[in-house]
Amino acid sequence: MHHDPGTTRPVVAARRPTARLVLEYLVLQGHTRAAQAYARDIAPIAPAPRLAPADVERMRVRQHILRLVRHGHxxxxxxxxxxxxxxxxxxxxxxxxxxxxxxxxxxxxxxxxxxxxxxxxxxxxxxxxxxxxxxxxxxxxxxxxxxxxxxxxxxxxxxxxxxxxxxxxxxxxxxxxxxxxxxxxxxxxxxxxxxxxxxxxxxxxxxxxxxxxxxxxxxxQGTTPEPLLMRAAQHATLAWESLHTRRITLPLDHPATAFLRARRFQVPSRSQRDTTLLPRFQLAELARDHSPLRAAMLASSRPS
Structure with missing residues (x-):
């Protein structure tokens, strides 16, 4: 089947908003070089607007200030x-x-x-x-x-x-x-x-x-101070924590279990649900890697 060059492939179209969200996150968090490199990488699917030299310089200064704070200066x-x-x-x-x-x-x-x-x-x-x-x-x-x-x-x-x-x-x-x-x-x-x-x-x-x-x-500066990607992760984390608190078990065919399997996390089978437990300390270790969404998803998939 031939693809019409005038249309956008579904996969590419789906990647565009994600790429822009990631780029926004890098810019707002002050990762200057990473943002510039990522903007070059995604240019074929999601061209990024060019920043004025003054904006880039302000971003570099902001990054330097944040680095000083993180090092205790x-x-x-x-x-x-x-x-x-x-x-x-x-x-x-x-x-x-x-x-x-x-x-x-x-x-x-x-x-x-x-x-x-x-x-x-x-x-x-x-x-x-x-x-x-x-x-x-x-x-x-x-x-x-x-x-x-x-x-x-x-x-x-x-x-x-x-x-x-x-x-x-x-x-x-x-x-x-x-x-x-x-x-x-x-x-x-x-x-x-x-x-x-x-x-x-x-x-x-x-x-x-x-x-x-x-x-x-x-x-x-009049900029939205919180990246949309971060807000989405926070909202998703709250949703998963709510499911876990209410002891709502996800079906094995739920898209979230596919997310876990894709990352090689073990999802208990139906026969294991009464005996398999994910220890709390294991969840705590996962939470320490700055991936609250991942930890919350594992917590919600833990059997009741």
Whole structure:
């Protein structure tokens, strides 16, 4: 059968929206080189619009800022952000009803922290100050340098001043967090850190702060700050978790089981459903590879 050159093959047509979603994700997450390489690769099926040189440069700067945060260079990241994107951390009063979600410290895991998206510059500055303080505590514990303890104390005072400038509705939560942070000053070695405060020094906090900063920069530029691909994954994950919570078992011929088999995950047969269990620790290990959708799908296919 001959294909009409004037029409688009179904497979190619189906790949176009997926390719554009992936490209959007790479651009919004600041993966400059990967986005440029991917745009070249998909050009035959989904030509990407050319970015102006100024847009590419802003993307590179944003990527550099996020990299600095992920490596713990908070002060340098803040300075560069003030130069390139002054509105993001502008020294302006916080609105009385600040659109921000916070998670009480210590946070249970980085996944929960990823839901925090402060848009108010005052709140984001506070988050930067808190992470700067934590980096100082990390350095103090690693070197046992008493001079760094004095520096950390000054940084903690700056955090307290930031909290005092917040709207009254936000102050109680952040004061509770500050209380946990201040407790770290009593420690002089890593062995002194109480188990309930050790998550405060988790390196994953850097990635969460980088995600918050990236979100704020994109919002300040008038860009949709969250990729459609990420939102689709979040919605799908919630759907799978709901199925698992309600103990709804998927039929073996459901498309989702084909998804699992294609990735060589074992789906229990009907005869195994009463005896085969996927241990919780196995699901936890899968969740750690930053694939919540995959973990949720496995959880939902676990027999009741």
């Amino acid at each position: 908070i002060e340098e990241a803040r300075r560069l952000c003030d130069e390139a994107f002054p509105a993001v951390l502008a020294d302006t009063p916080c609105a009385e009803e600040a659109p921000v979600q916070v998670v009480e410290a210590p946070a249970p895991d980085a996944a929960a922290w990823a839901l925090q998206r402060p848009r108010e510059p005052a709140v984001l500055r506070l988050h930067m100050d808190m992470q700067l303080y934590l980096e100082g505590v990390r350095a103090m514990l690693s070197t046992r340098n008493e001079a760094l303890a004095d520096t950390a104390l000054v940084q903690m005072q700056a955090v307290s001043q930031r909290i005092a400038a917040l709207p009254a509705s936000l102050q109680p939560t952040y004061r509770s967090i500050a209380h946990e942070l201040a407790g770290l000053l009593a420690c002089r070695t890593w062995l002194d850190i109480p188990s309930h405060r050790s998550p405060l020094l988790d390196r994953a906090r850097r990635s969460v702060l980088a995600a918050q900063l990236n979100y704020a920069i994109l919002a300040a």
